[in-house]
Amino acid sequence: MAQPGRKTSPRLLALRRPLPSWVAHGIAIATCLALLILWEITVDLGWTNPIFLPAPSTIIATMWDMSVNGNLLPNTGVSIARVAVAFALSAIMAVPIGIAMSVYRPIGAGLEPVIDFIRYLPVPALVPLSIIWFGIGEETKIFLLWLGTFFQLVLMVAQDTDRVPHEYFEIASTLGAKPLEILRLVAIRAMLPSLVDNLRITLGWCWTYLIIAEIVASNSGLGFVIWTARRFMETSQVMAGVVMIGIIGLVTDQLLRRLHKKMFGYMHS
Amino acid sequence: MTMPYLQFNDITKTFGNLDVISPPFSLTIPHHQFMVFLGPSGCGKTTLMRMVGGLETASTGMIALQGEAIGEPDSRRGMVFQSYSSFPWLTVEENVAFGMRFRHDLTKTEKRDRAQHYLELVGLSNFAASYPNRISGGMRQRVAIARTLAAGSEILLMDEPFGALDAQRREQLQVELRRIQKEERKTIIFVTHDVEEAVYLADRIIVFSQRPASILEDIDVTAQIGDDRLLELRESPEFLKLRSSVLHTVRAALGSTQ
Ligand SMILES: Nc1ncnc2c1ncn2[C@@H]1O[C@H](COP(=O)(O)OP(=O)(O)OP(=O)(O)O)[C@@H](O)[C@H]1O
Ligand SMILES: [Mg+2]
Numbered sequence: 001m002a003q004p005g006r007k008t009s010p011r012l013l014a015l016r017r018p019l020p021s022w023v024a025h026g027i028a029i030a031t032c033l034a035l036l037i038l039w040e041i042t043v044d045l046g047w048t049n050p051i052f053l054p055a056p057s058t059i060i061a062t063m064w065d066m067s068v069n070g071n072l073l074p075n076t077g078v079s080i081a082r083v084a085v086a087f088a089l090s091a092i093m094a095v096p097i098g099i100a101m102s103v104y105r106p107i108g109a110g111l112e113p114v115i116d117f118i119r120y121l122p123v124p125a126l127v128p129l130s131i132i133w134f135g136i137g138e139e140t141k142i143f144l145l146w147l148g149t150f151f152q153l154v155l156m157v158a159q160d161t162d163r164v165p166h167e168y169f170e171i172a173s174t175l176g177a178k179p180l181e182i183l184r185l186v187a188i189r190a191m192l193p194s195l196v197d198n199l200r201i202t203l204g205w206c207w208t209y210l211i212i213a214e215i216v217a218s219n220s221g222l223g224f225v226i227w228t229a230r231r232f233m234e235t236s237q238v239m240a241g242v243v244m245i246g247i248i249g250l251v252t253d254q255l256l257r258r259l260h261k262k263m264f265g266y267m268h269s
Numbered sequence: 270m271t272m273p274y275l276q277f278n279d280i281t282k283t284f285g286n287l288d289v290i291s292p293p294f295s296l297t298i299p300h301h302q303f304m305v306f307l308g309p310s311g312c313g314k315t316t317l318m319r320m321v322g323g324l325e326t327a328s329t330g331m332i333a334l335q336g337e338a339i340g341e342p343d344s345r346r347g348m349v350f351q352s353y354s355s356f357p358w359l360t361v362e363e364n365v366a367f368g369m370r371f372r373h374d375l376t377k378t379e380k381r382d383r384a385q386h387y388l389e390l391v392g393l394s395n396f397a398a399s400y401p402n403r404i405s406g407g408m409r410q411r412v413a414i415a416r417t418l419a420a421g422s423e424i425l426l427m428d429e430p431f432g433a434l435d436a437q438r439r440e441q442l443q444v445e446l447r448r449i450q451k452e453e454r455k456t457i458i459f460v461t462h463d464v465e466e467a468v469y470l471a472d473r474i475i476v477f478s479q480r481p482a483s484i485l486e487d488i489d490v491t492a493q494i495g496d497d498r499l500l501e502l503r504e505s506p507e508f509l510k511l512r513s514s515v516l517h518t519v520r521a522a523l524g525s526t527q
Contacts, residue, residue, distance in 0.1 A: 174322050174346060176421075189358050190357075
């Protein structure tokens, strides 16, 4: 019942009102389409110069052309492989080290200042050093991506481990679990949801650093494609490369989100 | 000769320069006793209990279980906390079976049967496959109790385990805990601030003084209201009389400083 003398606020304006997923998807798609159409129209009407901003239809056509006749796909493959290797390396190192930093205080005390220092070094500033050390081969790219992600990730993992309630450790120990069993069966399981989230976020950063690395020190990969196209003022090819990165990002992010929901159903009630 | 079951021998505890337990504290708890600790907030009840669990060490003195000094935590002494009591990523049944992972003396079928037995004991057989976020807070505490028993605990250390529950659930769990303790013949140390709960559950109550903790009163509850704790007992004159006398002691404890 509505209270007398007080207007009930319209349901649409109710805060945090749940939205059915088909409506949410519908709104998302409609927004994207609207933006694309708007963009297409501005170019078609000659409001912008296609040399600076090609129409979406041109970009799609260019992407198709570059895939069929050019080498967009192999270059995409190279970039994905670099990200995958560097990211895997980061994660494989960061997870155990981060956990160790949190649960064995001396390790944390020793590593934290070092990691904090390196973490604040901007990756581009280390490109020259990296080229001096590793030349311009694959090592440089992997190193730069690793550098940009490992030190961030290791601290996130340490923080995730810190946030596991101490009660879990204590309960497990009074149920007969030994320290390594507690880490394996309790700590990692308790932090896994936020670990997967942090991995997803870090994976996004990998792409940022990849493009930097490929622009300055590479003759393959999407960064190289974009940079070469720029030299010839092929704006639609530049855009095609950029859109490709966006698509890869979107797809992996969505996949990881789905995986998260599936794996951690016990959290979402 | 009978050896004392659980014995606190001249225990003191300081955190930095905070005296939590002093003068030296001594207490003997016989086998199968339901012991309740009552006392002002911050007096050191949790600290004493954590020492029995091996989660804290005494500054001086020692605690002995059947004549042996206790050390690192193990499955003989199980903890039940008020919060974070069950693992959210495991189903109810997996939670109950958790402690048996570390027991190599049981076969797979024995472990299954044991898990079933304890699930039934706490009335959760129908929720075996549920995750903790799908069941009530009271059920989660049952899970914790069943898990501790299934792991093979002889002593249950329960720190305000029903503190977050509403009155009805609380009463229901009290009845069951008392029944389970007698059926399974376990020794329990139970901390609470609720005098009614203390009197209903306990064979014996220790009332502590303000920090630093020392024993203000040692009350033999069974001698006064008997062993059989039917719900009706709560309205009986003996129960009410004992409850009000304990309440007075607790109030006196609040004013007590050493
Ligand atoms: N790890 C610790 N470090 C420093 N001080 C501590 C620590 N653990 C407990 N204390 C202090 O020791 C005192 C006793 O704490 P304890 O938790 O044993 O009290 P309690 O009787 O269980 O209180 P409550 O009824 O509020 O739970 C408190 O003053 C507390 O702040
Ligand atoms: Mg306490």
